[in-house]
Amino acid sequence: EAQVTQNPRYLITVTGKKLTVTCSQNMNHEYMSWYRQDPGLGLRQIYYSMNVEVTDKGDVPEGYKVSRKEKRNFPLILESPSPNQTSLYFCASSFSRGYSNQPQHFGDGTRLSIL
């Protein structure tokens, strides 16, 4: 089954404790992206990756890091989480063909609470 898998689904942690949210896709997609979703602000892009070892900032990258060492995986790292990073996070992936974006497939989401 084609899917984007995020882990964990839920996490409650404390300020300053480094955490990683994993994302893996089995569709051989070149493009992967992280979003956060907050009430009243909608979905906002954090980072994206066009392919292995190619990453770039989205609209709200502060406080986050990513890496793309393998095509299927795109982990999101919060080195020193703060309460304003409490949010619902989604990973998404798609094929990357030319200029036009391809439809993105979303993971089930990670609800993160930073106390």
Next chain:
Amino acid sequence: QKEVEQNSGPLSVPEGAIASLNCTYSDRGSQSFFWYRQYSGKSPELIMFIYSNGDKEDGRFTAQLNKASQYVSLLIRDSQPSDSATYLCAVNRGAQKLVFGQGTRLTINP
């Protein structure tokens, strides 16, 4: 002006009627337009995508794009209670950046 604007709703439509959801965007260079459906607490699910001016139909759903007016819409015919959800409009900004509107909450009343 927001890059992608949607009426947040809620939009209430009787069962069996046509639901019309609208979205405007500011970047004239945008070439890819998507509609996602999101149930409460769930992830966005792709409904339609459209790249060219005009209409694109898929079952009960029709996406309409007018690049001159920077306007994209989604029509849902024969609305069902299961169509009650938030509908997100997404538009590309340059290569591979996707900008989402805040979503329109749609309620279908039996």
